[in-house]
Amino acid sequence: MTLWFVFALMTVAAIFAVLWPLGRGGRAENQGSEVVVYKDQLAEIERDLAAGLIAAPEAEAARVEISRRLLAAAGSEPVSEPKSNLKWRRAAAVLALVGLPLVAAAIYVPLGSPALRDFPLAQRERGAGSGMAQSLDNLVVQVQQHLEKNPTDGRGWNVLAPVLERLGRFDDAVRAYRNSITYNGESPERRADLGEAISAAASGVVTAEAKTEFERAHALNADDPKANYFLGLAAEQDGHKDDAANIWRALLAKAPADAPWRPLVQSSLARVGGGGTMPTLSDETISASKDMSEGDRGTMIRGMVERLATRLKQNGDDVDGWLRLVRAYLVMGARDKAMGASIDARQAVANDAERLHQLNEGLKNLGLDG
Amino acid sequence: MIAEAGHYALVLALALALIQSVVPPIGARLHDAALMNVARSTALAQLLFVGASFVALVTLHVTSDFSVANVYENSHSMKPLIYKITGVWGNHEGSMLLWVSILALFGGLVAAFGNNLPLSLRAHVLAVQAWIASAFYLFILMTSNPFLRIVxxxxxxxxxxxxxxxxxxxxxxxxxxxxxxxFSISFSFAIAALIEGRIDAAWARWVRPWTLVAWIFLTLGIAMGSYWAYYELGWGGWWFWDPVENASLMPWLAGTALLHSALVMEKRNALKVWTILLSILTFSLSLLGTFLVRSGVITSVHAFANDPTRGVFILLILCLFIGGSLSLFAGRATSLKQGGLFAPISREGALVLNNLLLTVACAVVLFGTLYPLAMEVLADFKMSVGAPFYNLSFVPLFVLLLLAVPFGPLLAWKRGDLLGVTQRLLTAGVAGLVVVAIVWAWTRGGSALAPLAIGLGVFVIGGALTDLSERTGLFRLPFATTLHRARGLPRSAWGSVFAHAGLGVALIGIVCETTWNSEYIATMRPNDVAQVAGYELKLDGLLERQGPNYREMIAQFNVSRDGSALSVMTPSKRSFTTRGSSTTEAALLTRGASQLYISLGDVTADGAIAVRIYHKPLVLLIWWGPVLMALGGMLSLSDRRLRVGAPKPARAKQRLQPAE
Structure with a gap:
């Protein structure tokens, strides 16, 4: 409320500045004119002459010149007396009273944030208006101040870096991760985290610099999930969608079932057209994999099959799943594994006559009798 | 509340400026004194509001209110107080706010002290001032608002x-x-004169103090900037022909020309149209400088942010004002009455020569600045125009100018006697030649031109002193009369003596520094000794220290000459964690006008440190010269007397036809 009161006062002051001269009327006040200047110049000549700075003939010549200018100036002086024009003065007054506040409001309202109060630092440190985010910020500042004085404290950088990243201060996070690597030594996680921060600072683009970090992490530990995920992302951003899909498929294949990042990788895989949320060993998938290199395809299929097998071990009710698994083993040429799987399947559904029948029919179609 | 009140004050200043741009010219047309007087009160109110806005931003910086984006981006709570304040204009938005604050300050000064001006002229001047102000307020509010908040x-x-x-x-x-x-004031006066269609010697009298004030500050500002670059950037260079430096040099050259041509106009009522044009050009070059620096066309220390919308906006302002004023000039100049006549060899003639050389030099710098930019834009071809170009073009022009400088003040108005002046300058010329001979005999190495250039500097200083002795009648008249005359001499005369001598002083400094500067670059370990220009510098050791918002590594040098210890020098390297960057702080040891200069490089793996040591003979003269010039300007400014150029009557018809 105070703010609006201050705004109103300021506006009134501004309007007053325009109205004041209008209200005083065109009182004739002393104003300068050229005539005054030339008269002063004439006086100046007398003074210079008296001081001996110029000689008499020169003074005379100057006097004549200036007198001429004086005459000309007096002749061209505006003869018309100052007039007062009430109509225009009223218009100016209206302009000030209406136009000025309107212009001010029209400009200020879209730009200003009148609802926001001041946040001087001293007041904030005293704890006024502290929220959760506020106190986290305070902690960050304290850690930063500590690190400024003890820059070799590797643990400090380790703690600070992820917090900065979560706060969205990616450039600072990059610096913190770098320091962490300098003072704590290299590890695949730190390299990958650094890469992640670099690409976050580049609004998600895996830059060459970030990619280098992920490659280093990958070299230190080929199974590091973050490095693999981002290398896939880099491939996708470079337009190599198949490479990306391969990297992610391999990643999923090796991943523990409860890894929290699993859905992220799966959805990324879906985005590049590498299959849905679950590895469905459909004919399309397998035929799509024919475009891949031999090794890639093998890796991909093995990963998917293993994943399916794990799932079926936990929940054996899925007849279609068993059939897909068996068929996959057959396609891969692992007939013994296919036999093993079909025995497992029969055991799993043995208690349910309907499903057992279904399974037997399916196995017969695949050419696995008995 | 401070942030929002400051923001609103800026908006109100814009609203007032808009009224100030429209109402007073209407008043002048209708001869209505009240409407014309609106200019005065709005200009003062505008100053009040912009001032409040600026104070608000300073307060926000001092209290570290990071809810203001500008403070967050450019301040740090641990910064020392002085840098919190100076940081206000150490960024794009804040520096533009300073720009308009100063514009409003000049407008307010004209409003407050412009009592000696005709009412309509004052109204027009302030209206033009308000046009400029409105454009820049809009620019700030729309593209570089320093009061935007962070939720x-x-x-x-x-x-x-x-x-x-x-x-x-x-x-x-x-x-x-x-x-x-x-220089916006002389621009506004010029536009006002064109609008009114009237211009004469009185106009020059009215503009004089404003042009002088601007010129003094620009001189000091450039000199200060050059000294700053010299000690902060760590290369020991003081002028790089960098486009941003050129951007400040061009208005200075044009402004110096303006100062001299306005002199002719005030004293002799001549060169009127030319003076108007120079006023327009000088401010246009200031605007161009602002554009070059603020648009991000040039990347340098000065370009705080590169934002294309800003560039386009300033370019629009630039086109509007330069184009508009020049078209107005083209339309109106012919109707302006021509003034007094003069012979080619006369004080007026000398000043025309001065103007000619200064404007050509200015054009050379303009070409050197814009040509690479144009090539980059049009032909996608990166190039830089550096010292060799200017040495071949700018320097010869300035040598000519300096040769002519001593002659100018000694020539009589209207018709001068070149031979007589040459005779009177004989002493100065001989002094110059003697110095050339001495320098030739004493120094070793360096360019053969250097002694000649030093002689030229001595000649310029001698010329200034000759002017003084001629005016006071030193050596001709009894000493008491001389003293009396010296006291009666207008302060502006003293001013021109100082300003011209300052040129010579700066020239000597420049030549000595560039010719006999000695350099020592090496990696040093503790207890190593460097020998530079007769000084022994021993590296005592390296130590680390924690500053308020940086860590610094200090190298301690013991300086001695001929075995006797002189001083300790401590250059350092500071690293700032927040920005993750570092600066070199050079150490300077002043001996007379010469300086020893040490700046540090990187530390090698085995504990040695790269060091650059320079000995710069008479380097300080480079900046003492401009300070002397500014002092001359101030003396001239303090001279409130009217100026008259008494013409020299033609001998034969002295009585009959004294003047025209």
Missing amino acids: NPPIEGRDLNPVLQDIGLAVHPPMLYLGYVG
Whole structure:
């Protein structure tokens, strides 16, 4: 409320500045004119002459010149007396009273944030208006101040870096991760985290610099999930969608079932057209994999099959799943594994006559009798 | 509340400026004194509101209110107080706010002290001033608003560019802006004169103090900036022909020409149209400088941010004002009455020569600045125009100018006697030649031209002194009369003596520094000794220290000459964690006008440190010269007397036809 009161006062002051001269009327006040200047110049000549700075003939010549200018100036002086024009003065007054506040409001309202109060630092440190985010910020500042004085404290950088990243201060996070690597030594996680921060600072683009970090992490530990995920992302951003899909498929294949990042990788895989949320060993998938290199395809299929097998071990009710698994083993040429799987399947559904029948029919179609 | 009140004050200033641009010219047309007087009160109110806005921003910086984006981006709570204040204009938005504040200051000064002006002229001047102000207020509010807020304020700021965390930032930009923006007044006077269609000697009298103030500050601002670059950037160079430096040099050259042509106009009522044109050009070059620096066309320490919309906006302002004023000039100039006549060899003639050389030099610098930019834009071809170009083009022009400088003040108005003047300058000329001979005999190495250039500097100083002795009648008249005359001499005469002598002083400094500067670059370990120009510098050791918002590594040097210890020098390297960058702080040891200069490089793996040591003979003269010039300007400014150029009557018809 105070703010609006201050705004109103300021506006009134501004309007007053325009109205004041209008209200005083065109009182004739002393104003300068050229005539005054030339008269002063004439006086100046007398003074210079008296001081001996110029000689008499020169003074005379100057006097004549200036007198001429004086005459000309007096002749061209505006003869018309100052007039007062009430109509225009009223218009100016209206302009000030209406136009000025309107212009001010029209400009200020879209730009200003009148609802926001001041946040001087001293007041904030005293704890006024502290929220959760506020106190986290305070902690960050304290850690930063500590690190400024003890820059070799590797643990400090380790703690600070992820917090900065979560706060969205990616450039600072990059610096913190770098320091962490300098003072704590290299590890695949730190390299990958650094890469992640670099690409976050580049609004998600895996830059060459970030990619280098992920490659280093990958070299230190080929199974590091973050490095693999981002290398896939880099491939996708470079337009190599198949490479990306391969990297992610391999990643999923090796991943523990409860890894929290699993859905992220799966959805990324879906985005590049590498299959849905679950590895469905459909004919399309397998035929799509024919475009891949031999090794890639093998890796991909093995990963998917293993994943399916794990799932079926936990929940054996899925007849279609068993059939897909068996068929996959057959396609891969692992007939013994296919036999093993079909025995497992029969055991799993043995208690349910309907499903057992279904399974037997399916196995017969695949050419696995008995 | 401070932030929002400051923001609103800026908006109100714009609203007032808009009224000030429209109402007074209407009043002048209708001869209505009340409407014309609106200019005065709105100009003062505008100053009040912009001032309040500026104070608000300073307060926000001092209290580290990071809810203001500008403070967050350019300040840090641990910065020393002085840098919190100077940091206000150490960034794009804040520096533009300083720009308009100074513009409003000049407008307010004209409003407050312009009682000696005709009412309509004052109304027009202030209206033009308001046009400029409106354009820049809009620019600030739309593209570079320093009062934008952050809803969830961060707890710590991003800190100011470390290079700018120096006392130089407290002095250099405000001075330079006082100079740049000060020329807006002579621009406004010129436009007002064109609108009114009347111009005469009185006009020059009225503009004089404003042009002088602007020129003084611009001179000091450029000199200060050059000294700052010299000690902060760590290369020991003081002028790089960098486009940004050129951007400040061009208005200075044009402004110097304007100062001299306005002199002719005031005293002799001649060169009127030319003076108007120079007023327009000088401010246009100031605007061009602002554009070059602020648009991000050039990347340098000065370009705080590169934002294309800003560039386009300033370019629009530039086109509007330069194009508009020049078209107005083209339309109206022919109707202006021509003034007094003069012979080619006369004081007026000398001043025309001065103007000619200065404007050509200015055009050369303009070409050197814009040509590479044009090539880059049009032909996608990167090039840089550096010292060799200017040495071949700018330097010869200035040599000619300096040769002519001593002659000018000694020539009589209207018709001069070149032979007589030459005789009177004989002493100065001989002094110059003697110095050339001495320098030739004493020094070793360096360019053969250097002694000649030093002789020229001595000649310029001698010429200034000759002028003084001629006016006071020193050696001709009894000493008491001389003293009496010296006291009666207008202060503006003293001013021109100082300003011209300052040129010579600066020239000597420049030549000595560039010719006999000695350099020592090496990696040094503790207890190593460097020998430079007769000085022995022993590296005592390296130590680390924690500053308020940086860590610094200090190298301690013991300086001695001929075995006797002189002083300890401590150059350092500072690293700023927040910005993750570092600066070199050079150490300077002043001996007379010469300086020893040490700046540090990187530390090698085995504990040695790269060191650059320079001995710069008479380097300080480079800046004493401009200070002397500014002093001359101030003396001239303090001279409130009217000026008359008494013409020399033609001998034969002395009585009959004294003047025309």
